[in-house]
Amino acid sequence: MNRRLHLLTSLALSALLLVSAATGLVLSGASLSEQFGQLGAPGDSVAVVAERVSQQLPNVERLERSANGTLLATLGGDVEEPLHVVDPATGADLGPYAPSASLEWLRDLHRELLLGSTGRWLSGLAALALALLAISGAVLLARRLGGWRRLLTPIRAGQGVLHWHTVIARWALPGLAVLALSGLYLSATSLGLLGDGSDNEPAWPEGIPAAQQLPVGTLAALRQVELAELRELEFPSAADDSHYFSLRTASGSGFVNAASGQWISFQRNGAAQNLYETAYALHTGEGMPLWSLALAGLALSTLFLGGSGLLGWWQRRGRVGEQDQGVPAEQAEAVILVGSQGGSTWAYARQLQTQLEAAGWPVHVAAMNTVQDDYPQARCLLLLAATYGDGQAPDNAGQFLDRLAAARWPERGLPVAVLGFGDRQFPRFCAYAEAVDQALQQRGCPPLLALQRVDRQASGELNAWAGQLGERLCTPLRLQSALLPTNEVRLTLQQRQCYSERGGQPAVVLRFAVAPGSTDFAPGDLLAIRPEEDAAPRLYSIASAADDGFVEVCVRLHPQGLCSNYLHALQPGATLAASIQAHPGFRPQAGAQPVLLIGAGVGVAPLIGFVRKNQSRRPIQLYWGGRHVGDQLYGEELQQCLADGRLQRLQRAYSQGPTPGFVQDRLHADGANVRALLQQGAQVLVCGSRDMAAGVRAVLETLLADMGSNLDQLKAQGRFREDVY
Ligand SMILES: Cc1cc2nc3c(=O)[nH]c(=O)nc-3n(C[C@H](O)[C@H](O)[C@H](O)COP(=O)(O)O)c2cc1C
Structure with missing residues (x-):
């Protein structure tokens, strides 16, 4: 139900939302640049600034300050362009106010789609759609992550537009909810469905006797108000014979006696006005440069979420x-x-x-x-x-x-x-x-x-x-893993290096050339090889990345194994068809936390791949188990990585060495080090046989119990991953 609501709302109103987001992006950018232009504005009082302006422009009738900080003066008399921008620091006239026609057009498009009041209804609908999408999206996200309390837990690694849709949506949701609610409220006020509090007026000055006006810079009431608070200041008008200033500030409005400089009346903003001001500021970012920046980010993410959601829906339709x-x-x-x-x-x-x-x-x-x-x-x-x-x-x-x-x-x-x-x-x-x-x-x-x-x-x-x-x-049935490759690539064996093992079966490291750009993969992804037409494919962990230009796997010979025999017999120049399956669940998380790699035998393949690609030199430690001290799968390369810092520490265990032990025994003996790594937030990646993995889990459970934690917690944080065969 929720998914359908989410999908139907976005499908029905996608054009409207995309227009709102795209125009919102440009408007928040414009507001941001206007605010940066005013960063050096003085912190003077309204009285001082009004004095400066009236000295430079004696015919000033009104000053108006936008929330973004631009100060505008309305000039009286027979002036062709009465609205001028002024410099608050000097009062100097910076020229007639000429707002960009295209920005005004965009603002109209954003507020009312250039359609007047019908457009205002449609914009309100866009805000409603955004609110519905934010709510249904939050419910979907909570379901996906296993409940509201897990809303902030890491999202498991994944691929495809819908994965990124989820990741971006999670961060954007609170901001989008603010945008949607403020947009809904502003639409409702502009359509007259809700009051904006503008009818809350101060007592009108009556019977103010004519008297000698003081210089505006000395008026006590105006000296109390900071420029940043100013919205509008109207000078006394000789034509109306008024002897007072009318003032509107961020917190209220009132009248000031031009002769005494005292307040005649002042009316603080009511709740409705404050609500309007807050909603307006939140929706436009005016007066809040950092929030304007966030709004630009939100508009961008709305565009991304719209595009990725629609694309994901399109891709899934068939699947x-x-x-x-x-x-x-x-x-x-x-x-x-x-x-x-x-x-x-x-x-x-x-x-x-x-x-x-x-x-x-x-x-x-x-x-x-x-x-x-x-x-x-x-x-x-x-x-x-x-x-x-x-x-x-x-x-x-x-x-x-x-x-x-x-x-x-x-x-x-x-x-x-x-x-x-x-x-x-x-x-x-x-x-x-x-x-x-x-x-x-x-x-x-x-x-x-x-x-x-x-x-x-x-x-x-x-x-x-x-x-x-x-x-x-009574009907023969079989199921073929749908993880089966559909994206076959042609590989040519470039290089093979065989490692024999005393008393055991040899392992061979195979490097296959792959045409640059023909496929994308990273260490830990899987190479699916079908030794014969009808045989089930075998999966091998990849030790290289696409930018290496080759696919590298490490294969132990199993005497009865169809695929391992086939691969061991391959000689350089031989070609085969295979395909690559992404395995995003098995790779180091982004970040600088330590990584603890644990593997045995040919399970080292993806692990060496992670180490090779550790250009940032984050602390990576490798525990590896072999049989005899002489078994040196990737031995030289691991030494190189130790020397250049890509690998911080290497611990080996040999089940038939002078002090026999498995990799899990090595971990246990090194408990203090492992605990320290876990305390630093290390992620653990394990690759090897099921038995080895079970042993490693048991040791980790014991170590974690000492720390008041357990493997389930580690898994829930995405910090424990296995690739087990
Ligand atoms: C976000 C997410 C949460 C998952 N939670 C669980 C879980 O709690 N237990 C489980 O056994 N598998 C879990 N899985 C794995 C899926 O059940 C498994 O990949 C399944 O094959 C997906 O089938 P589907 O593509 O038809 O939805 C989860 C997968 C994802 C992406």
Whole structure:
């Protein structure tokens, strides 16, 4: 609902919002430059400045100071251009006031789209749209991050316009809310729907006798008011026979006796006027240079958010596609319901749909929120559910549990199977799928299969489940990881370096030439290689970056391994097709905090990549585990990095060395150092086998417990990441 409100509002009013943001950007820039032009203005009183001006321009009738600090004098008599800019420091005439015609035009466009009062209504609508977008955006963000209390926690690394949409929106939201509310209020006052307090006037001077006027510079009341406070000062008019000054300041307005210099009356601004003044200042930034700068940033971010939101929506339309629902729900024999936020889970529903349909099953595929009361023909119900936030449902599944409680199909004993999609690096791995599975059990649905949780769309877990499901349905099924590459690149082996290992299998470092600009990647991304046409691809962590001009991976030989045998046999000049998958979840966060890299064997590949690229010399320490002291995978290069400061410290452990130990034992022995790093806010990146990773986690848990923390907290801060195979 929220996402739809967010999307529909932005689609319906995008043109209006973009015009408001673009004109707002230029206007805040202009206001900023005007304010910078007035930075050296004197801090004198109104009396002193009025004296200076009246000496230079004896026919001055009125002084007016804009919130940005420009001082304007209205000259009386037969003057062709009565409005002049004056210098408050000297009173000198700086020439007739000539506002830029294009700026005035832009201001009109911003306030009323050049359409008069209809345009003012439309501008009000733009402010309303901005308010709705800010509110629905905040709700979406809170959902995505796992609750309002986590609104300020780091957003996980990601790619694509929608990731940056979220990152920018988070910072811009409070400012956008201020802009939207002040814009709404100003529109309401300009349309006469709300009062601006301007009817709150001081008592009009009556019966002031004619008397000798004092020089304006000596008037006590005007000497109390600072120039920065001035809005307007009207001089006594000989024509009207008035013997007083009328004055409007930021805090109120009143009249001053020109002969005695005393206040005749003064009326402080009421609440409505103060509200108007505040809203006006907040919306225009006038008189507040830093806020003007922030407004320019907000206008820019509105443009970015509009563009990125629309682009992201356009890109997702096809991906998340719920278009092909198959047969209507009431005719389906197999029902597949999908809970997905990012869209990837739909790919598995499509694969199952295609294979089941090919085997003659009438299949219905839909979002979990559209679950029906009954599926009269169904023989099985398959639920594919991802987890978001802090263990919550994706948007398109948020209503599933409520609807399940009222549905009739559980009473028919329809067999169900739940496949959970998640990421083990989150504290509540596949928690939503677990909740769904439990609710189904409570409603007495017979399980077709036990709940299976899939970590980062791992092929093995997907296929184990598909295989079992195929057996139950008597229809062979398989699932192919949707992380499979679609962006194949042609690689040519440039260089290979083999590291043999006493009593173990050799590892080879392969460097493939890649045409500059043909693809983009960073250390830690994955190279997917398919050794044979029908084989599942194998993923290898990349040790280089696109600007190196080569893709480097490190591969251990597995005697029975199809892909490792194939890669070990490659000789320079050989070519192969592969593709690169971004893996933004596994790389150092931006910043200067220390980084603790932990790896074993060929798991060093992405880690050496991070070290190589450490041009800023942030403190990076590497703990690495091998077998024998002689195993020197990347040994020389690591020494070089130590020497030039890209690597601060290197600790090695050898499981079959003179003092045998694993990398986790080394960490444990070095507990004081690791604790110190964690206390400094270090991020931990672990790459290697599952067993090693489990050992490392156990040691870190112990060290963190001593510090009153735990791994879950570290993960929630994005400071613990694993790339485990
Ligand atoms: C912001 C965000 C929060 C996530 N939270 C969790 C979580 O709490 N538990 C979990 O197991 N996986 C979590 N994941 C991982 C997703 O469930 C996983 O990537 C899933 O395959 C995404 O499927 P989808 O693309 O269909 O939405 C999260 C992913 C993101 C981007």
